[in-house]
Amino acid sequence: MKGAFLIKPYNIEIREIEKPEIKNKEDVLIRIKSVGVCGSDIHYYKEGRIGDFIVKEPLILGHESAGIVEKVGKEVKNLKEGDKVAIEPGIPCRKCDYCKEGRYNLCPDVIFFATPPIHGTFCEYIVHPSDFVYRIPENLSLDEATLIEPFSVGIHACNLINLKPGEKVIVSGLGPVGLLTSLSAKIYGAIVYGIEKSEKRIEFAKGFGLEDIFDTKKIETKEIKNILPEKVDVVFECSGYSGLIEETIYWVKRGGKIVFIGLGTDFVNLNISKIINDELKISGIFRYVNTYKKAIEIINKNKINLKPLISKNFPLTDIKEALEYPNKNPDCIKVIVNP
Ligand SMILES: [Zn+2]
Ligand SMILES: [Zn+2]
Numbered sequence: 001m002k003g004a005f006l007i008k009p010y011n012i013e014i015r016e017i018e019k020p021e022i023k024n025k026e027d028v029l030i031r032i033k034s035v036g037v038c039g040s041d042i043h044y045y046k047e048g049r050i051g052d053f054i055v056k057e058p059l060i061l062g063h064e065s066a067g068i069v070e071k072v073g074k075e076v077k078n079l080k081e082g083d084k085v086a087i088e089p090g091i092p093c094r095k096c097d098y099c100k101e102g103r104y105n106l107c108p109d110v111i112f113f114a115t116p117p118i119h120g121t122f123c124e125y126i127v128h129p130s131d132f133v134y135r136i137p138e139n140l141s142l143d144e145a146t147l148i149e150p151f152s153v154g155i156h157a158c159n160l161i162n163l164k165p166g167e168k169v170i171v172s173g174l175g176p177v178g179l180l181t182s183l184s185a186k187i188y189g190a191i192v193y194g195i196e197k198s199e200k201r202i203e204f205a206k207g208f209g210l211e212d213i214f215d216t217k218k219i220e221t222k223e224i225k226n227i228l229p230e231k232v233d234v235v236f237e238c239s240g241y242s243g244l245i246e247e248t249i250y251w252v253k254r255g256g257k258i259v260f261i262g263l264g265t266d267f268v269n270l271n272i273s274k275i276i277n278d279e280l281k282i283s284g285i286f287r288y289v290n291t292y293k294k295a296i297e298i299i300n301k302n303k304i305n306l307k308p309l310i311s312k313n314f315p316l317t318d319i320k321e322a323l324e325y326p327n328k329n330p331d332c333i334k335v336i337v338n339p
Contacts, residue, residue: 001016001017001018001019001123001124001125002014002015002016002017002123002124002316002339003015003017003060003119003122003123003124004060004061004062004122004123004316004319005058005059005060006044006045006048006055006058006059006060006061007058008048008055009045009046009047009048010045010046012045012319012320012323013058014316014317014319015058017123019124019125020125020126020127021127022071022072022073022127023127024073024129025073025074025075025076026073026075026076026129026130026131027073027076027127027128027129027130028069028071028072028073028076028079028127028128028129028130028133029069029070029071029072029125029126029127030067030068030069030070030085030087030125030126030127030128030133031067031068031069031070031124031125032065032066032067032121032123032124032125032126032339033066033067033068033142033338033339034065034066034067034141034142034143034145034146034336034337034338035062035063035064035065035066035120035121035122035146035336035337035338035339036064036065036146036147036149036150036176036334036335036336036337037062037064037322037323037325037326037334037335037336037337038063038064038149038150039175039263040063040114041061041062041063041114041120041323042323042326042327044059044061044114045061045323053115053116054116055116056116056117057116057117059114059116059117059119059120060114060119060120060121060122060123061114061120061122061323062113062114062120062121062122062123062337063089063112063113063114063115063120063121063149064089064146064147064149064150065086065087065089065113065120065121065126065146065149066084066085066086066087066136066142066143066145066146066148067084067085067087067126067142068082068083068084068085068142069081069082069083069085069133070125072130073130076130077130078130078131078133078135079130079133079135083135084135084136084138084140084142084145085133085134085135085136085145086133086134086136086145086146086148086149086292086296087121087126087128087132087133087134088132088133088134088149088152088292089112089113089114089120089121089149090104090105090110090111090112090113090132090287091110091111091112091128091129091132092104092105092107092109092110093107093108093109093110096108096109102289102290103289104289105156105286105287105288105289106286112287121339122316122319122337122339123316123339124316124339132292134148134292134293134296136148136296137296137300140296140299140300141307143307143310143313143336143338144299144306144307144310146334146336147176147180147306147309147310147334148292148295148296148299150176150177150180151180151183151184151291151295151298151299151306152287152288152291152292152295153177153180153181153261153285153287153288154177154180154181154182154183154184154185154236155184155288155291155294155295155298156285156287156288156289156291157181157184157236157259157261157285158181158184158185158188158190159291160259160283160285161234161257161259161281161283163185163188163190163234164188164189164190165188165189165190166189166190166191167189167190167191167232167233167234168190168191168192168193168230168232168233168234169185169190169191169192169193169232169233169234169235169236170192170193170194170195170228170232170234170235170236170248170251171185171192171193171194171195171210171235171236171238172194172195172196172235172236172237172238172239172244172248172262173195173196173237173238173239173240173241173244173262174194174195174196174198174201174202174204174205174213174238175201175238175239175333176309176333176334177238177261177262178194178196178236178238178239178261178262179201179204179205179208179309179333180309181236181238181261182194182205182208182210183208183304185234185236186208186209186210187298187302190234191211192208192209192210192211193210193211193212193213193214193228193232194210194212194213194214195213195214195216195224195239195244196213196214196215196216197215197216197217198330198331199215199217199331200331201331201333202215204308204333207308212229214227216244221243221244221247222247224247224251225247225250225251228251231251231252231253231256232251232252232253232256233252233253233256233257234252234256234257234258234259235248235251235252235256235257235258235259236259236261237258237259237260237261237262238261238262239262239264240262240263240264240265241262241264241265242264242265242268242269245260245265245268245270246268246269246270246271249270249271249274249275249278249280250274252278252280253278254277254278254279254280255278255279255280255281256278256280256281257280257281257282257283258280258281258282258283259282259283259284259285260282260283260284260285261284261285309333309334310333310334310336311325311329311332311333311334311335312325312332312335312336313335313336313337313338314335314336314337314338315337315338315339316337316338316339319337322335322336322337
């Protein structure tokens with residue numbers, strides 16, 4: 001089978017490798033059909049590392065994946081050959097305190113696609129434990145099913161702060177994660193405002209039923225606090241841009257909550273006395289936990305059309321173009337690779 005290996009920054013090679021085989025009775029063999037290009041893939045492609053995770057050996061990127069079950073292990077009960085599936089990319093140890101408490105996203109021994117040295121899914125086949133593989137409805141395309149991964153981030157963010165109906169929310173940065181976080185918050189019954197600078201994304205986000213979207217091309221980020229119709233209960237910061245991160249504390253009410261989702265900068269200036277005086281609750285989120293099944297159900301029951309989020313498709317042989325497309329086309333939302 002073919003796999004796309006990142007050799008060093010900007011250098012990707014399609015190599016012929018052995019097709020994986022089922023070794024564990026609870027595993028399934030999946031023919032990968034669609035993989036979303038994530039910001040993290042692009043980061044590895046350009047820098048060869050994210051923080052402490054360094055690509056030392058050739059690595060297959062890709063973790064937002066969907067495919068078709070080709071073969072199931074003897075003990076697999078939830079899936080059968082031919083099922084269309086979405087694949088949750090992280091396999092936790094199942095034994096540590098975090099795993100036992102149901103917070104397996106924090107498991108220190110999690111094995112996660114495309115995080116060195118674990119290969120991802122820009123390839124034709126993978127073998128995966130069946131309980132991290134989820135059947136999707138017939139009417140959901142495999143391309144759309146890749147979006148369950150970023151949608152999971154949004155659902156996890158809403159779960160983590162116990163978002164309630166009627167609460168007011170700002171989502172800053174309306175890329176794929178920001179848009180899908182807005183969608184999650186809407187489904188949880190929140191009233192959602194957006195902040196974004198790309199005209200196309202703003203145009204697109206209007207279709208998500210946001211209350212209002214503030215265009216940071218026209219408004220200084222520092223001005224946003226002055227033009228908000230009211231202070232909000234929650235901010236989901238998805239841009240990762242320090243200028244916005246530093247402003248979030250002025251958008252929430254006293255006792256409000258801020259969740260940092262977007263990665264972009266390691267250090268920012270935050271007004272600590274404001275945080276203390278307003279008793280703000282600030283948290284980060286790391287990936288997601290127990291969201292895949294819910295996400296599939298939400299998409300199915302609400303008949304959510306995710307197709308418009310997909311900007312362009314590429315075959316595996318054009319992976320280099322696929323990884324470079326989003327930076328060359330900043331208005332694009334999601335690029336999909338079809339191995
Ligand atoms: Zn991702
Ligand atoms: Zn664990």
